[in-house]
Amino acid sequence: MSPGMVLMAAPVAATGHGETFLFWVGSIISVLGALGLIFSKKAVHSALCLCAVMICLALFYMAQGAIFLGVVQIVVYTGAIMMLFLFVLMLIGVDSAESLTETIRGQKWAAVVVAVLFGAVLIGVFAHARLGVFAGVDGANASAGGNVQSLAHLLFSRYFWAFEVSSAVLITSAIGAMVLAHRERTTPRKSQRELAADRFKRYGKDPSTIVTPMPSPGVYAQHNAVDTPALLPDGTPALLSVNATLRSHGEPRRIRPLPVPLPRADSGDSDANGGPDHHEEVEA
Numbered sequence: 158m159s160p161g162m163v164l165m166a167a168p169v170a171a172t173g174h175g176e177t178f179l180f181w182v183g184s185i186i187s188v189l190g191a192l193g194l195i196f197s198k199k200a201v202h203s204a205l206c207l208c209a210v211m212i213c214l215a216l217f218y219m220a221q222g223a224i225f226l227g228v229v230q231i232v233v234y235t236g237a238i239m240m241l242f243l244f245v246l247m248l249i250g251v252d253s254a255e256s257l258t259e260t261i262r263g264q265k266w267a268a269v270v271v272a273v274l275f276g277a278v279l280i281g282v283f284a285h286a287r288l289g290v291f292a293g294v295d296g297a298n299a300s301a302g303g304n305v306q307s308l309a310h311l312l313f314s315r316y317f318w319a320f321e322v323s324s325a326v327l328i329t330s331a332i333g334a335m336v337l338a339h340r341e342r343t344t345p346r347k348s349q350r351e352l353a354a355d356r357f358k359r360y361g362k363d364p365s366t367i368v369t370p371m372p373s374p375g376v377y378a379q380h381n382a383v384d385t386p387a388l389l390p391d392g393t394p395a396l397l398s399v400n401a402t403l404r405s406h407g408e409p410r411r412i413r414p415l416p417v418p419l420p421r422a423d424s425g426d427s428d429a430n431g432g433p434d435h436h437e438e439v440e441a
Contacts, residue, residue, distance in 0.1 A: 179220055183213040204243055211235045222294035225304045367397070385410045 186209060193206035211234050218227035294304075301307035312320050347355070360366045386409055387398035399409045 176220055179216060183216055186210075187213040200246055201243065204239060204246070208235050208239050211239065222298060223304055223308075225308060385412065388412070 190206040190209035190213070194203045194210065197203040197206060211230060215227040215230035215235070218224075218230060298304045298307050301310050356366065356368050360368050384399060384403050386394040386396050389395050394409075394412055396404060396409060403409055
């Protein structure tokens with residue numbers, strides 16, 4: 158009996174309406190998210206689209222009975238790795254972009270050829286694969302005592318070697334990223350005294366150079382958000398206190414003029430301390 162006849166003889170479980178609805182809705186969202194990941198021009202939008210794909214994949218896992226795998230998909234990949242990626246984007250700035258100039262000639266065409274050959278290998282493997290009767294996730298979980306126990310049994314017994322190799326690959330990739338991103342310092346780090354002297358030298362050549370430290374966001378301001386500029390003593394906003402990325406996108410928050418207290422005409426009357434006893438607030 159051929160494997161195809163064995164598969165046909167196996168009982169086919171009926172798919173419920175809820176599972177069918179989840180599959181079609183999740184499939185549409187996954188495809189749209191994957192297309193958004195590829196064609197989005199901003200890295201933040203691509204990361205959010207990838208988060209949507211990962212959440213749909215977790216729902217598919219849960220619908221098939223792999224509850225633990227679905228929870229790990231959301232907690233580890235979506236909640237940890239992708240949020241860490243977004244945090245790195247926030248640190249380096251969303252306006253930072255890599256150079257699209259090819260450093261190696263012909264690498265795009267070489268990548269296309271390798272992708273086509275890899276696809277041909279995968280098609281050949283699937284075409285010649287011989288599959289037996291599928292037990293299903295529910296059957297595998299029941300035989301091992303649960304989804305977590307079944308997954309642990311496969312990882313640490315049958316696929317132990319592949320699991321260790323994948324761990325070594327992840328560690329190697331992390332070390333490689335650290336090596337590529339590390340830069341040796343060729344000059345000694347300047348002290349605060351030397352940095353201040355350099356600022357005054359630049360001020361001697363260009364009087365528009367700001368010598369004093371920049372004010373922090375929220376200092377004498379109406380809000381403590383990072384997009385709220387600090388206020389100078391005269392009440393005008395100090396745009397230099399806002400991050401350059403926010404300024405380039407025109408996102409600093411608008412502020413209302415602060416009321417400046419002015420003495421009345423009869424401000425000659427003073428209290429026991431010699432100061433004016435009444436003030437009137439007017440719009441600056």
